[in-house]
Every structure is written in C-alpha cells, then in structure tokens.
Amino acid sequence: MVATYETKTDYKVIGNSPIRHDGLDKVTGRAIYGGDVKVPGLIWGDVIRSPHAHARIKSIDTSAAEAMEGVFAVLTHDDFPQADDKTIDAGEGTVNLRRGQSNVMADQKVHYKGHVVAAVAAVDRNTAEIAAQAIKVEYEVLPAITDVDAAMADGAGVILEGLVGDHLGENVENTNVARVFRHEFGNVDDAFANSDLVIERTVAMSMVHQGYIEPHNATAIWAQDDNLTVWSSTQGSFGVRSQVAGLLHVPESKVKVNYVEIGGGFGGKTVVYLAPIAALLSRKAGGRPVKLVMDRSSVFEATGPAPGGKIRMKIGVNKDGKIQAADTDLILEAGGFPGSAVGAAAICVFACYDLPVSRITGYDVLVNKPKSAAYRAPGSPQASFAIETVIDEICDELGFDKIQFRLDNAAHEGTRRGDGVQFIRVGLEECLVAAKESDHWNAPLGDAPAGKARGRGIASAYWMNGGGKSTCDLMLQDDGTVMLNEGSADIGGTRTSIAMQAAEVLGIPVEDFHPSIPDTDSIGFTGVTGGSRTTYTTGLAAYNAAQKLVIELKSRLADLWETSADKIDFNEGTFTANGDSIGIQELAGKLDPTGGPATSTSSVNLAEAGNAYGVQICDLEIDLATGKTDVIRYTAVQDVGKAVHPQYAEGQIQGGVVQGLGWALNEEYFITDEGAMANRSFLDYRMPTSLDMPMIDTIMVEVPNPLHPYGVRGIGEVPICPPLSAATQAVKEAVGKPFYELPVKPGRILEALNGD
Amino acid sequence: MTTNSPSKVHVTTTINGQQHELLVPGYMSLLDTLRELIGLTGTKEGCLDGNCGACTVNIDGRIVDSCLVLGAEVNGKEVNTVEGMATPEGLHPLQQAFLEEAALQCGICTPGFLVAAKGLLDNEPSPTEGRIRHWLAGNLCRCTGYDKIVRAVQKVSD
Numbered sequence: 001m002v003a004t005y006e007t008k009t010d011y012k013v014i015g016n017s018p019i020r021h022d023g024l025d026k027v028t029g030r031a032i033y034g035g036d037v038k039v040p041g042l043i044w045g046d047v048i049r050s051p052h053a054h055a056r057i058k059s060i061d062t063s064a065a066e067a068m069e070g071v072f073a074v075l076t077h078d079d080f081p082q083a084d085d086k087t088i089d090a091g092e093g094t095v096n097l098r099r100g101q102s103n104v105m106a107d108q109k110v111h112y113k114g115h116v117v118a119a120v121a122a123v124d125r126n127t128a129e130i131a132a133q134a135i136k137v138e139y140e141v142l143p144a145i146t147d148v149d150a151a152m153a154d155g156a157g158v159i160l161e162g163l164v165g166d167h168l169g170e171n172v173e174n175t176n177v178a179r180v181f182r183h184e185f186g187n188v189d190d191a192f193a194n195s196d197l198v199i200e201r202t203v204a205m206s207m208v209h210q211g212y213i214e215p216h217n218a219t220a221i222w223a224q225d226d227n228l229t230v231w232s233s234t235q236g237s238f239g240v241r242s243q244v245a246g247l248l249h250v251p252e253s254k255v256k257v258n259y260v261e262i263g264g265g266f267g268g269k270t271v272v273y274l275a276p277i278a279a280l281l282s283r284k285a286g287g288r289p290v291k292l293v294m295d296r297s298s299v300f301e302a303t304g305p306a307p308g309g310k311i312r313m314k315i316g317v318n319k320d321g322k323i324q325a326a327d328t329d330l331i332l333e334a335g336g337f338p339g340s341a342v343g344a345a346a347i348c349v350f351a352c353y354d355l356p357v358s359r360i361t362g363y364d365v366l367v368n369k370p371k372s373a374a375y376r377a378p379g380s381p382q383a384s385f386a387i388e389t390v391i392d393e394i395c396d397e398l399g400f401d402k403i404q405f406r407l408d409n410a411a412h413e414g415t416r417r418g419d420g421v422q423f424i425r426v427g428l429e430e431c432l433v434a435a436k437e438s439d440h441w442n443a444p445l446g447d448a449p450a451g452k453a454r455g456r457g458i459a460s461a462y463w464m465n466g467g468g469k470s471t472c473d474l475m476l477q478d479d480g481t482v483m484l485n486e487g488s489a490d491i492g493g494t495r496t497s498i499a500m501q502a503a504e505v506l507g508i509p510v511e512d513f514h515p516s517i518p519d520t521d522s523i524g525f526t527g528v529t530g531g532s533r534t535t536y537t538t539g540l541a542a543y544n545a546a547q548k549l550v551i552e553l554k555s556r557l558a559d560l561w562e563t564s565a566d567k568i569d570f571n572e573g574t575f576t577a578n579g580d581s582i583g584i585q586e587l588a589g590k591l592d593p594t595g596g597p598a599t600s601t602s603s604v605n606l607a608e609a610g611n612a613y614g615v616q617i618c619d620l621e622i623d624l625a626t627g628k629t630d631v632i633r634y635t636a637v638q639d640v641g642k643a644v645h646p647q648y649a650e651g652q653i654q655g656g657v658v659q660g661l662g663w664a665l666n667e668e669y670f671i672t673d674e675g676a677m678a679n680r681s682f683l684d685y686r687m688p689t690s691l692d693m694p695m696i697d698t699i700m701v702e703v704p705n706p707l708h709p710y711g712v713r714g715i716g717e718v719p720i721c722p723p724l725s726a727a728t729q730a731v732k733e734a735v736g737k738p739f740y741e742l743p744v745k746p747g748r749i750l751e752a753l754n755g756d
Numbered sequence: 757m758t759t760n761s762p763s764k765v766h767v768t769t770t771i772n773g774q775q776h777e778l779l780v781p782g783y784m785s786l787l788d789t790l791r792e793l794i795g796l797t798g799t800k801e802g803c804l805d806g807n808c809g810a811c812t813v814n815i816d817g818r819i820v821d822s823c824l825v826l827g828a829e830v831n832g833k834e835v836n837t838v839e840g841m842a843t844p845e846g847l848h849p850l851q852q853a854f855l856e857e858a859a860l861q862c863g864i865c866t867p868g869f870l871v872a873a874k875g876l877l878d879n880e881p882s883p884t885e886g887r888i889r890h891w892l893a894g895n896l897c898r899c900t901g902y903d904k905i906v907r908a909v910q911k912v913s914d
Binding site for chain 2 (some may be wrong): 017019023026027028029030031032033035036038125126210211212213214215261262263265266293295296491492493647648651652654655656659681682683687688689690691692693695696
C-alpha cells in the first residue's frame with residue numbers, strides 16, 4: 001500500500017538553509033574518511049592487476065612475494081570460499097555473488113585490463129607494493145573485445161564462459177549478450193506508417209567515470225572469533241555488509257561495517273572491490289588489521305564506469321506537433337561481467353513524453369572493459385541524449401518551438417511510462433513552463449566575437465527516484481536536544497536534511513539536533529545513499545520517528561497532568577490541554593517520573609518514490625579555429641517537490657549539471673585496440689575545472705510529491721541527464737551540423753567544421 | 757621498518773607553527789609524511805600524480821601538491837595545512853564562508869580548496885571571479901560544479 005499525504009505548506013524549518021552538522025569537521029580536516037582510518041597494529045595490502053584486457057591465467061607464482069621480509073599474507077582467487085550462485089541487491093543494481101567474487105579477484109580468466117589477480121599484506125604500504133609486483137603471472141592473451149558491435153558479431157570470442165543469455169525469454173549459450181528485453185505498447189510499425197515525419201538516428205557514447213576525488217579504500221579485521229569488522233568508503237554500509245558476507249560466505253551477523261565519511265560516490269561506491277580482499281588478507285595475517293587504498297589509474301581501469309554503447313532512436317510525428325510513436329534499441333556495455341544500467345535506461349528513455357505507441361528493446365552486452373556500475377541516474381543520461389537529439393531534429397525540421405513541442409507531448413499524471421507504470425502527480429509541465437518564462441530563454445544569445453560562434457540548446461530528462469528501506473532513531477535528552485541516528489551515508493549534507501524533517505515535526509530548532517550515522521550493529525537496515533532516495537526515504541523515517549515521539553510524550557505528559565493523552569494538543573513544539581501548556585524542550589527535563597528517557601524509532605520500506613524531471617538550457621561559444629567550447633550561460637530547471645535545504649538542493653543540481661557537461665563535451669574512456677584505457681589519469685581524463693564552467697543558474701519548481709508529507713522528491717540524479725543533449729544541440733546550432741557521438745570534443749567539432 | 761625501506765632522512769620542519777623533528781623514509785611523499793608520520797589526515801589523497809589538488813598544502817607561502825614533494829624536501833621549511841587554518845578565536849573566514857555558502861558536499865576536496873584559496877587571498881585580497889576560477893583550476897571538485905566554492909571565496913574577498 002502506498003500512503004499519500006496532504007502537503008503541508010507552512011514551514012518553520014523546512015526551506016531554510018542551516019549550516020550542516022558535519023560542516024565544521026569537514027572544513028577543519030577533522031572528519032575521518034576511509035583513507036584516514038588508523039587501527040593499532042595496522043598493516044597494508046596491495047594488489048597486482050592484469051596488464052591485459054582479455055586473457056586466461058596460466059599460472060600465478062607467489063613464492064617470491066611470500067619469501068619477502070615484512071610480508072604477512074598472499075592471496076589469490078583460490079583462497080576465496082565458494083560463493084553461492086545467487087544474486088543480491090547492492091542498492092543501485094544487483095551483484096551475482098559468484099561473478100562478484102570473480103570481479104573482486106580474477107578466477108582463471110581476466111575480463112578487463114586492471115582486473116585484480118592477486119594481493120599481499122605487508123608491514124607498510126611501500127613493502128606491500130614491492131611484494132605485489134614480485135608476484136609472477138603467466139597469461140594466454142586473448143583478443144580484446146572493446147565495443148558492442150565486436151561483442152555482438154557472429155563468431156565473437158566469449159568473454160564470460162558459461163554465461164547463458166536471456167534473449168527475450170530464450171536461453172542462448174556462447175554469447176556476450178547477457179540479456180535482451182522489451183517493453184512494447186501498441187503497433188509501432190503501423191504508427192510510423194501513419195506519421196507525417198519519421199526520423200531515425202543512431203547515437204553512440206563512450207564509457208565515462210564517476211570521477212569521485214576519493215579513491216576506493218578498505219580496512220578490515222577478520223579476527224579469530226570469526227567477527228569481521230570493516231571500514232570502507234561506501235554509499236551504504238549495509239550494502240558492504242551484505243556483499244562482504246555473501247562474497248566470503250559468512251553470515252551477515254558476523255560482519256560489522258563502521259561508518260566513515262565518503263569522498264564522493266555518484267553510484268560508483270555501491271559495489272565492493274577492496275573490502276573482501278582486506279578481510280581475507282587479515283584472516284591470513286592472523287587477524288591483523290589490513291588497509292588498502294586504490295591508486296587513481298586503477299580507479300579508472302577497474303571500478304565502475306557508466307556504460308557506453310549505441311542507441312538507435314526512431315520517432316514518428318504529425319504536422320500538428322503530436323508524437324505518434326517511438327521505438328528504440330538501447331545497447332549498453334555491461335563491461336567484463338553482466339549488469340549494465342540498460343534496465344533503468346529503458347524506464348527513463350521515453351518518460352518525458354506521453355506516447356500512444358512505443359517499443360523499447362534493451363541489450364546488456366559484455367565487453368573487455370571494467371564492469372560498469374551505477375553513475376548518477378544510471379542509464380538515463382545516455383537515453384536522454386538519444387531521444388532529445390531526435391526531438392531537437394524534429395523541431396528543426398517542422399519548425400516547432402522546442403519548449404511548446406515538449407509541452408504538447410509532455411508526460412503528466414496518468415501518463416503510462418514506456419515500461420507500463422502510470423505516473424502519479426509529476427512536474428514536467430511546470431518545469432517546461434518555468435523554462436519558457438525564464439530570463440535565460442527570453443534573452444538573446446548575443447553576438448559571438450570574431451572567430452567564434454554561439455549556440456543554444458535545450459533538453460529535458462527524467463529519473464524515477466528511489467525508495468526502499470531506511471531507519472531513524474530519536475533520543476530526546478534532558479536538556480531538550482535530540483540525538484538522531486540514521487543509516488544513510490552523508491555525501492552532501494543529508495544528516496541535516498534528514499534532521500530538519502524531524503525538527504519540523506517536533507518544533508525543536510535543527511541546531512539542537514545531533515545527527516549521527518552509526519555502524520551496522522547499531523542502527524536498523526538502511527539502503528545506500530543513491531537513486532535520489534536519502535532525503536525522501538530516510539527523511540520520511542525521521543518524520544515518522546518524530547511523530548511517534550510526540551505520541552510517546554503525550555502519554556508521558558498525560559501522567560504529569562493527570563489527564564488523558566487524547567486531550568493533549570501538540571502544535572509547533574508546545575503541548576496544551578485544559579489551559580496548561582509546556583514546550584517540548586522544557587518537558588524533556590521532567591520525564592524521569594514518567595518512565596525515564598523518551599525515544600522513538602522508525603523504519604520504512606517505500607515501494608514508490610515520486611519522480612523527478614529537469615529541463616535545462618545551455619548557451620555556449622565555440623572557437624572556430626580550435627573547436628574549443630565555452631559554456632557561457634546555463635540554467636537548470638527542476639521539479640524538486642519541496643527543497644528541504646535549498647542551498648544543498650541547488651548544489652545537487654549544479655554538481656549534476658557540471659558532471660553532465662563534462663560527459664557532453666570532454667570526458668570519455670579512450671580505449672586502445674588492445675583494450676587499454678589510454679587516458680587513465682585526471683590529467684588526460686579531462687573533468688571540468690573551475691575555469692571551464694560559468695555559474696550555474698537554477699530554477700527550483702516545487703510540485704509536491706504526494707508520497708511525502710512535505711512533498712519531498714529526490715533531486716540528485718536527474719540534473720546530470722539533460723546536459724548531454726542540451727550542450728550537443730547548442731554546438732549543433734553554433735556550427736550548423738548535428739552530432740551523434742559523445743563527447744562533442746574539439747576534435748569532433750573541427751572535423752565537422754572542416755567538412756564544409 | 758623493513759629491508760625494503762631505504763635509509764631515512766633527518767628532517768626539521770615547522771608544520772602549522774609547530775616544530776617537528778622527523779626521520780622520513782627517502783621515498784616518502786610529504787603527503788604521507790603528514791598523514792602517516794605526523795597523523796595530520798586533513799590533507800587528502802586523491803590521485804598521487806598532482807592532478808586533483810586534494811593534497812594541497814602551503815610551503816613557505818607557495819601552494820603545492822604534497823603528493824609531488826618528498827617529506828625529505830621540507831627540511832628547514834614552513835608547511836601549513838588545513839589543520840592550521842582555524843585559530844583559538846575561531847574558524848578562518850574562508851572556512852566560515854564555505855559553511856555558510858554550502859561550498860562543500862562530500863568534503864574530500866575541501867581541505868585542498870581552502871588551502872589553495874587562502875594562498876590566493878593572502879597575496880591578492882580582491883581577485884575577480886575569473887582570477888579565482890583560474891587560481892583554483894588545479895583543484896578538482898566533482899560534487900559542487902564549483903559555483904558555490906567560487907561564491908564562498910568571493911564572499912571573503914575585499
């Protein structure tokens with residue numbers, strides 16, 4: 001059952017922007033991130049990685065490393081216990097335990113360059129590195145399969161031996177296509193035949209990386225009593241617990257994951273890489289604590305990029321401006337093991353439009369590249385790029401206003417999404433209207449200086465947001481302050497956005513809250529910080545816990561006032577009954593005779609999340625001699641439901657936009673024919689710097705989410721999606737040529753310009 | 757330590773105003789010297805090749821990536837890190853501005869940005885937006901899109 005709420009409109013706490021509770025620790029260097037963990041007796045681990053993208057492991061000789069002074073343990077895949085052949089939820093995607101184990105450490109075959117082959121633990125980091133390099137591995141090198149065409153070609157080598165593909169329900173062996181699925185509604189062929197204009201294009205994009213500044217890290221103690229303790233930079237401690245337990249075949253109850261601050265994740269820190277290795281090394285080293293920190297080139301080569309791939313997009317439209325049908329093939333790279341974001345891409349691809357007829361076919365394709373992972377609205381940016389590219393072309397072709405056309409076809413309450421789900425109240429139309437009325441849309445582009453050209457692009461996008469499980473505990477203190485425990489990793493101020501929701505209920509200033517994120521033994525299950533679920537879901541747990549605390553306090557006060565609880569009113573922090581009144585913080589100090597401390601707890605499991613839409617406008621200027629693009633003005637419009645903490649809500653939008661602009665204009669995995677990533681450093685994998693970007697203007701539209709008492713919607717994911725097409729269409733307008741491949745980098749722009 | 761540790765170098769250095777006498781392994785970066793030998797983990801490791809700026813510190817008035825400097829090289833020099841910015845009287849105005857302007861999300865790049873921005877304002881109290889963006893281009897932030905970081909530095913500018 002899905003609860004819906006009448007939205008509150010009069011707020012005391014929500015909608016303000018207090019300083020975050022963990023802010024001081026983070027501006028003084030005091031906050032403890034995974035890499036900062038120090039445990040008595042700590043030793044260091046390191047790994048050796050495959051230099052080949054695709055190879056069979058013929059032998060591993062660890063004897064030299066084992067003989068080295070200062071080495072405590074050496075590890076290969078043979079040391080792993082047999083994992084169950086089952087698939088578990090990792091928060092933003094699933095992990096098959098047996099394949100997950102092979103991804104953590106290669107078993108007989110390496111599937112991508114940088115795949116871990118063996119590990120060591122030694123007295124210090126330097127010794128561990130030297131010892132790892134002393135491990136000798138013999139390979140039989142196989143041809144690298146580096147794109148979806150090669151992977152799907154007849155006679156292609158098989159990357160994952162034993163894989164049985166599910167192709168529209170049919171079992172297929174000897175394939176690199178792990179899954180083919182379809183969502184279909186109506187007859188697309190008939191609808192295309194009846195359309196005035198049909199445009200079909202194929203777009204392509206390379207893998208890109210989440211680019212979090214903090215590399216992966218893990219510290220573990222696997223003690224003689226079988227208890228396993230982990231510290232690891234992660235978006236979800238419980239996800240680490242379930243994966244470590246599953247991959248090492250131990251009960252979850254034996255694994256405790258301590259919370260540490262996380263230096264960015266964007267979806268990429270939902271999967272474990274180092275924690276199981278640290279744990280096994282610790283066990284082999286007699287229970288000593290072992291720490292590993294990944295180097296940056298390995299972060300690029302061996303951890304979760306977003307899938308690249310190809311998307312075929314066909315749209316039929318009538319001259320009256322109504323879309324008749326849309327058909328797409330989403331072919332995304334899973335990487336070295338199955339499981340790309342193609343399922344989510346299929347959900348998102350048509351979600352901005354109210355389509356009478358549609359067909360979506362998804363392909364999950366293995367290639368010899370790192371196993372892809374979630375990256376901010378996984379699958380939606382690629383999907384948005386494909387559909388918005390064709391929509392833009394339709395508008396150009398038939399002379400439609402680019403916002404009015406989207407309004408005329410906009411998804412709204414009751415629209416059936418491409419995968420069949422019907423929308424509740426959504427705010428796309430409101431976003432489009434806000435974009436249409438914005439200063440930016442109504443301002444002229446301005447003349448470009450000599451030697452430059454300007455263009456403007458617009459695009460929209462969708463993300464379904466996440467619900468799931470979260471827990472929050474409240475403990476009212478004698479002095480009227482509140483200790484708040486919750487389970488969500490805080491990557492962008494969510495301790496505060498969660499506490500604000502309890503503060504609003506209780507009428508206690510949010511500054512009097514002390515939010516903490518305890519270890520997995522000390523708080524109820526809480527899913528990952530990802531999918532734009534945290535402020536909505538954990539926030540709702542905090543809201544519910546606060547409501548329960550009010551009920552508890554009423555019953556206590558009924559004792560003190562010798563009345564019945566149902567006669568007591570509570571409003572904005574004050575209890576009243578029969579002419580008596582007392583503030584909640586004052587009451588907190590008088591609870592001893594009523595049974596002692598007042599606490600409450602709430603866990604939720606939300607099946608639905610409401611939805612997020614964004615519409616963005618990009619102005620950019622191109623140097624016609626070099627092809628370099630400069631974004632000169634940018635406006636992001638988004639339905640945020642209700643901005644709990646407007647500053648941090650805006651920050652989520654701005655950060656997402658800049659990641660999306662990097663994806664559109666510069667970022668890509670440059671893969672050699674041998675399957676090596678040639679640009680595996682921050683110097684060559686060119687993420688936007690402060691110099692590359694202008695200020696990012698935001699317009700936050702508030703269409704309340706009916707599933708939340710304050711109307712809160714998830715906000716973090718959707719803003720990364722529109723820039724891919726908005727920037728590309730701006731380049732198209734500037735140079736007069738369309739672009740179907742990302743990134744739209746200077747070289748591609750020059751090629752287009754010189755093609756004249 | 758072990759046979760794999762080369763000989764150590766005797767280093768006398770001032771870190772955040774406090775004198776330290778250290779024996780630093782010859783291979784060890786200033787970043788690891790701060791983090792592992794002294795325990796100042798506010799300076800962060802991001803890439804170890806001088807491209808992200810998370811490990812930015814100030815040596816004798818100049819900002820550097822501490823992953824590209826050996827611990828042995830700071831003998832006789834004055835090193836300042838994020839831990840040295842606040843005083844008993846309170847936070848440095850940049851630290852306060854980062855809090856008020858929400859100029860951090862995950863916070864891993866924040867120490868590097870603060871030390872870098874202080875290096876700018878110590879010498880140029882009134883930089884333009886363009887100058888701020890140029891100066892901070894050696895520090896990567898993946899969360900904020902830079903908007904609020906630039907505004908926080910502008911807030912402290914004269």
